[in-house]
Amino acid sequence: MPRPAKQARSRQSHADEASQAPSGPRPTWSGSLSFGLVTIPVELYPASRAPALRAHSVTEDGVRVTRKYYCERDDRDLEPEDLARGVELPNGKFALVEDEELEALAPKKSREIELRLFTDREEVHPALFERAYVLAPARDNTGGKAYRLLAEVMHERRCAGIATFVLREREYIIAIFSDGQLLHGETLRFADELRDPSAAALPTPKPAQKTSVSKFTRALEETGKGRFDPTSLVDPAHEQLAKLLEAKRRKGEIVQPPEAAPTPPDEGAEVVDLMRLLKQSLQGQAPADESDASPKKAGAKARPRRKSARRAS
């Protein structure tokens, strides 16, 4: 059966994991952070959350729509066990790649982020950032003091800690930053995932005319006046969307979704399921009934980290 670990992940799409449920956000990973011989229990949370207004695909009477994979030959819906990853051969046929083959290549799980290098934070450019996390102290507050110590000293020295660790069967480079109180983690793109300007055939930089530079410098100073509030960076479409929904609601254009109908798992529910499965597999249990699993679980990619939402849209 295809592994459930092949979920789309991106800086946006995994927001559900951290959505502020009554029980609070749920850690993606827990383990320890170490520097030298100091070990600090920590929990890793995605630093993004789902937008407040999210739609599901529904019919005109408000019933959820689910995606099913099917085979054109026998026109039958397929279950996860009917699906596999395929590599196209020159003759147009497909060779299968089994889960076990990929598992054999996957790095071993790690329970530790070992900071073996501290560097100036400016050396880690935001262009490298792939996914943002918060690295919070363990909720039982063991290691609270060591955590505060590291956070404070890293902040004062303006440095970033660099480590590699394994998350969901992939090894990542992670850079740890401190805001003085809280540690933030950024998984980094590997060097070969970044394009340099020569790939875009950009012309060699040359000094611009002094008068032009000072014109731009003045214009930058002008726009830089006044306080900037980062929380003002909210997509203006959200407000329009909220207004439209409210207007329709007032006009009574609502549907009452059937209560009893089994709700298919949406993306968020899948993530929760994934966590459950991972936990169970850690405990050596067989995963519970998965019959409600969406076919998306099959995951057509080895590492579908980037959903289309994140592509240059």
Next chain:
Amino acid sequence: MAARALWKAVVKLGKLSVPVRMYSAVQDRDTHFHLVHVADKVRVHERLRRADDGELVEREQTHSGYTLETGEMVLLDRDELRSLAPKPSRDISVLHSVPMGRLPLSAYLRPYWLGPDGDEDAYFALAQALEAAGRAAISEWVMRGKHHYGALCARDGFLMLIELSSADQWLDVRGLKPSEGTKLEAREKQMAEQLIAGLAGAFEHERFHDAYREQVAALVEAKARGRKLPGARAPARRPKERSLQDALDASLRALKKSGSHDKERKSA
């Protein structure tokens, strides 16, 4: 091979304009598989079904359903969604400029290179002005029917635009902060500083490789050439950083020298 421009635009800073072309600054190196039906090894297709009775639904007949707090649902059809789309524009408008480092790290999404589209002097003047000021220009633009925010900055003498996430999607971290505890002692801080100093060094990005990705690519290539599984072997470990052992020894010595720090040596 030169990458193709994704988009042509004009950076608007006050009354100044800089025509640019936008290029992706990242490239996907992952192996992507097709999803196939195990039984007959053909590619599978997707279709939609109602969750209640399983009846087939055409994609064009689906609506976006927003569930309100009241449990009621409001539906938007395709035309209504289209009415919400922002007006098309070629402008990348600078809203503000801030020192680099002012933005929350978690807001950064995806980098693009901007290249000059004509007026090279204006292009390099903007890059050099940003560089000298150490600032990022907070900008907004509409591309392919969607509104975006970004941080425009100078990098390697060129303009780079890094897309930023919408602030309503930033995690509220207040509940995650460590609780107050006993005050940190000067001596503890001094030791931590020593330890960090012992592990300080340059970040050599190129030294890191995604071994798993490389091996999946090799496996797939072997398969595509019709070969069997090339004997699954343990993933090759990345060569360790030279200074690791030295650094660890140094940290050990530093801890020993200061003594009486046993409580922090065990998982504190």
